[in-house]
Amino acid sequence: MPKKMITEALRQGDWDTALEKAAQWAESPEAGPCPFFALNVLYLLQGAFGKAWQVHAKCLQESQDILVVSEWIKEIQSHYPEESHICLIEGLFLAQSGQSEQSVACYEKAAACNPQSPYPHFFLAQIHRRMGRTDQGIKSYREAVKRDPGYVAARLNLGVAYQEQGQLEMAIMQYREILKAHPEEVLAHSNLACALNEQGKMEAAIEEYKTSLQLAPEDAELHFALGGVYETKGRREWAKREYERALQLDPDFTPAATGLGWFLFEKGQVDTALDYFSRVLKINPNDADATFGVGRVYQEKRKPELAAEHYQKAFELEKDPQQKTKILNFIDKGLH
Numbered sequence: 001m002p003k004k005m006i007t008e009a010l011r012q013g014d015w016d017t018a019l020e021k022a023a024q025w026a027e028s029p030e031a032g033p034c035p036f037f038a039l040n041v042l043y044l045l046q047g048a049f050g051k052a053w054q055v056h057a058k059c060l061q062e063s064q065d066i067l068v069v070s071e072w073i074k075e076i077q078s079h080y081p082e083e084s085h086i087c088l089i090e091g092l093f094l095a096q097s098g099q100s101e102q103s104v105a106c107y108e109k110a111a112a113c114n115p116q117s118p119y120p121h122f123f124l125a126q127i128h129r130r131m132g133r134t135d136q137g138i139k140s141y142r143e144a145v146k147r148d149p150g151y152v153a154a155r156l157n158l159g160v161a162y163q164e165q166g167q168l169e170m171a172i173m174q175y176r177e178i179l180k181a182h183p184e185e186v187l188a189h190s191n192l193a194c195a196l197n198e199q200g201k202m203e204a205a206i207e208e209y210k211t212s213l214q215l216a217p218e219d220a221e222l223h224f225a226l227g228g229v230y231e232t233k234g235r236r237e238w239a240k241r242e243y244e245r246a247l248q249l250d251p252d253f254t255p256a257a258t259g260l261g262w263f264l265f266e267k268g269q270v271d272t273a274l275d276y277f278s279r280v281l282k283i284n285p286n287d288a289d290a291t292f293g294v295g296r297v298y299q300e301k302r303k304p305e306l307a308a309e310h311y312q313k314a315f316e317l318e319k320d321p322q323q324k325t326k327i328l329n330f331i332d333k334g335l336h
Contacts, residue, residue, distance in 0.1 A: 006021045023035075125157065190209065223256075286317050
C-alpha cells in the first residue's frame, strides 16, 4: 500500500506527500531499498544533495538493491509511460546506477511531456557536465533557470559552469541573482568570492569570504580559501591564522597543513615545515605540493639526493602543467 500511495504522489508531483509517505515506509524493518530511492529522488528535487547522497547507499549501491528498484521503476513506467515526473524519476535512477547516457532520453522525454518543468533540464545539464559537454550543460542549466528563475541549485551550477569556462562576469551575475532572494546562501557568497578573486578583485573577495564565514564559521574550506586570498595580498600572518583555524576545525584538511608548511619554510623554520609536509603525506602520500615541500626542506638541509628524489616524485604526481614547469625549473636551478 505505501508503494502505491508514493507512486501516485510522485506521478502528480506532490513532493511533500511523497516525502512524508516515503519516510514512513523507510522506517519499516522490511522496507527494502524502494522507499530510500524515493527519498533520494525527493531530496535531489529539493536540492538537498547531502541527504540524497546519504540515502543513496541504501538503495543504489548494492547490485541486488539496484535490481529491486529497477523492477519498481519498470512497473511504474509500464502504467504511466507518458508521465513527465515518471520519466524524470526513471532518468534519475539510470543516472545514479551507472547508466548516465541512457538517462538522457528519459530527461528529454520528461521535458517534452511537461515543457514548464525545470527539473529535466537541470538533471540533463548534470549529465552533460559529467560527460565533459560543458556548452550543452550551460544551455540546459539556462533552460532550467528560464522556467524557474528562483531555482537556486540551477543558478549555482550555471555560475560554476560559466566560471570553469572563464566567463566570470556571467558567473558573478548568477551568484548575485541568488543573493538578492537568498542573502544567507553560503555557496553563492563563497562562489562569488572565488570568481571575484579570479578577476583580481581581492578586497571584494575577502569581504564575500568573511560574509560566508559569518554564516558558516565552522567551514574549514572557507577559512582556507580566505587564507589563500590573504596570502596573495601579502598578508602572510593573516593567512597563517586562517590556515590554523581550518586545521583546528578539520585536522585532516591537508591544503591548510601544506599552506602552513610553506609559510614556516619561508620563515626559515624548516624542521617545523617538514612536520607539516609529513603530516600531509601521512594522509595523502600522493600530494604533489607537500612532496615538493619535503624536497625543498632536504635541499636546505644539504641532502641533495633526498631532495632530488622528492622533486622527481612531485613532478610525476603533479597534474597542473604550470606547477610541473615550476618544479622542473627549480630542479634545473637548484640541483645543477
